[in-house]
Amino acid sequence: MSEPVRRGRPGHDQQSVLRVAIELFNRQGYDATSMGDLARELGLTKSAIYHHVPSKEHLLERALDEALDELAAALDTVQADASRTPEERLRAAVRSSVVVLAEHLPAVTLLLRVRGNTPAEQHALARRREIDHRLAEMVREAADTGAIRADVDPLLASRLVFGMVNSMTEWLRDGSDGAALADTVTSLAFDGLVRHRA
Amino acid sequence: MSEPVRRGRPGHDQQSVLRVAIELFNRQGYDATSMGDLARELGLTKSAIYHHVPSKEHLLERALDEALDELAAALDTVQADASRTPEERLRAAVRSSVVVLAEHLPAVTLLLRVRGNTPAEQHALARRREIDHRLAEMVREAADTGAIRADVDPLLASRLVFGMVNSMTEWLRDGSDGAALADTVTSLAFDGLVRHRA
Numbered sequence: 001m002s003e004p005v006r007r008g009r010p011g012h013d014q015q016s017v018l019r020v021a022i023e024l025f026n027r028q029g030y031d032a033t034s035m036g037d038l039a040r041e042l043g044l045t046k047s048a049i050y051h052h053v054p055s056k057e058h059l060l061e062r063a064l065d066e067a068l069d070e071l072a073a074a075l076d077t078v079q080a081d082a083s084r085t086p087e088e089r090l091r092a093a094v095r096s097s098v099v100v101l102a103e104h105l106p107a108v109t110l111l112l113r114v115r116g117n118t119p120a121e122q123h124a125l126a127r128r129r130e131i132d133h134r135l136a137e138m139v140r141e142a143a144d145t146g147a148i149r150a151d152v153d154p155l156l157a158s159r160l161v162f163g164m165v166n167s168m169t170e171w172l173r174d175g176s177d178g179a180a181l182a183d184t185v186t187s188l189a190f191d192g193l194v195r196h197r198a
Numbered sequence: 199m200s201e202p203v204r205r206g207r208p209g210h211d212q213q214s215v216l217r218v219a220i221e222l223f224n225r226q227g228y229d230a231t232s233m234g235d236l237a238r239e240l241g242l243t244k245s246a247i248y249h250h251v252p253s254k255e256h257l258l259e260r261a262l263d264e265a266l267d268e269l270a271a272a273l274d275t276v277q278a279d280a281s282r283t284p285e286e287r288l289r290a291a292v293r294s295s296v297v298v299l300a301e302h303l304p305a306v307t308l309l310l311r312v313r314g315n316t317p318a319e320q321h322a323l324a325r326r327r328e329i330d331h332r333l334a335e336m337v338r339e340a341a342d343t344g345a346i347r348a349d350v351d352p353l354l355a356s357r358l359v360f361g362m363v364n365s366m367t368e369w370l371r372d373g374s375d376g377a378a379l380a381d382t383v384t385s386l387a388f389d390g391l392v393r394h395r396a
Contacts, residue, residue: 032229090391139391149393152382159369160362160386167361184350188358192390193288193337195347 012042017052018066021059022106030060030110031117057120064114064124067107070100071131079134087147090138094189095182097165102178109169135162161189210240215250216264219257220304228258228308229315255318262312262322265305268298269329277336285345288336292387293380295363300376307367333360359387 020041024033035056039049053059074096078089101108111128114121139161140154148157165185172181218239222231233254237247251257272294276287299306309326312319337359338352346355363383370379 029227029229031227142391147393148391149389152386152391156382157386157391160365160383161391163365163368164358164362166368167358167365170361170364171357184354185358188350188355188390190390190392191347192386192388192392193340193346193350193355193359194388194390195345 012044012052014052017042017049018059018062019106021053021056022063022110025060025063026106026109026113030056030113057118060110060118061120061123063107063110064120067100067104067111068124068127068131070104071097071108072127074100075131075134079138085147086138086141086145090142090148091186091190093135093138094161094165095186097162098168098182098185099178101165101168102172102176102181105169105172105174105176108166112166112169132158132162164189210242210250212250215240215247216257216260217304219251219254220261220308223258223261224304224307224311228254228311255316258308258316259318259321261305261308262318265298265302265309266322266325266329268302269295269306270325272298273329273332277332283345284336284339284343288340288346289384289388291333291336292359292363293384295360296366296380296383297376299363299366300370300374300379303367303370303372303374306364310364310367330356330360362387 017038021033021038024038024041028037033056035049036046038056038059039046042049044052075093078092078096081089081092084092111124114124114128116122116125136155136158139148139158142148143150143154143157168181168185215236219231219236222236222239226235231254233247234244236254236257237244240247242250273291276290276294279287279290282290309322312322312326314320314323334353334356337346337356340346341348341352341355366379366383
């Protein structure tokens with residue numbers, strides 16, 4: 001029986017290999033995971049795995065890009081909406097961050113654990129800092145309009161609010177309802193724990 | 199030249215060895231750190247390090263106990279104050295958590311990275327879950343009095359607020375002013391980002 005020459009084997013496309021790799025990296029750590037581990041998890045031989053992916057670092061790059069591309073695209077959409085006030089845009093940014101986190105939970109979890117041990121990780125950290133900078137700027141703009149409290153430094157407020165969002169990777173399960181959670185998190189970030197009486 | 203027989207060498211007491219170990223565990227990961235690495239960092243031979251500490255796991259246990267003992271003691275103090283309302287106790291719990299995090303930053307950072315790979319880590323995770331449970335109960339009690347919003351599940355509210363607190367380990371520097379930060383974090387958690395007009 002002859003098979004056409006192609007990359008990949010039956011039952012494993014590039015995307016499913018990436019899913020399994022991200023899950024392994026999160027479970028046992030990127031550094032501690034070998035291509036042999038990944039092959040075993042996929043039921044492939046160690047040499048067959050290289051039909052699917054050129055290297056472990058390539059998988060890491062694709063995983064981190066997935067998370068970063070989604071977060072950056074969500075911010076692009078929010079910031080492009082000139083009909084909204086800075087406060088509304090900031091609310092939308094918090095909301096979108098939760099939705100992206102829930103919908104791309106394994107990739108975002110991996111991104112948040114990156115410490116900069118490889119060039120791919122350093123590149124991802126630089127992109128993450130750029131996103132953090134954009135978020136802090138959005139807090140500053142909303143504070144400038146008077147809608148947001150001025151007694152907390154915008155950078156600190158941004159770190160705390162998006163730290164709350166990011167902390168969800170510690171307990172959120174894959175497949176959770178991101179939209180409902182996003183409303184709760186946004187409401188808590190803007191209005192706090194205190195009960196508002198009518 | 200003869201020295202008296204004792205545990206430890208000049209310049210290194212048990213506490214300073216622990217400080218260096220925690221710093222190394224946080225920098226390069228507990229699993230990836232060997233007793234040889236620790237000896238090198240302290241300027242000791244690999245055999246001399248065993249004059250100070252029986253094992254790497256012993257250091258991990260002491261580090262995790264430091265963080266957990268401080269967090270549990272802070273909660274004990276807060277919960278023992280019957281003169282306060284449940285809302286005031288919850289505010290004090292958030293505040294104390296930030297103070298403990300700032301004052302024991304390396305140990306708390308290590309605690310929050312523990313994934314349960316060893317018996318010591320599993321024990322620490324169990325203690326951490328107990329603390330999380332106590333915090334969620336405090337949110338529930340405050341919600342029952344009507345002081346705290348009832349539209350957010352107390353467990354979710356607790357995870358988000360203390361997730362915000364814990365996220366500070368990502369950027370806080372050792373030696374920061376915990377008291378000032380604690381006020382800001384508590385105010386943000388209870389009153390939110392929105393400006394309150396008089």
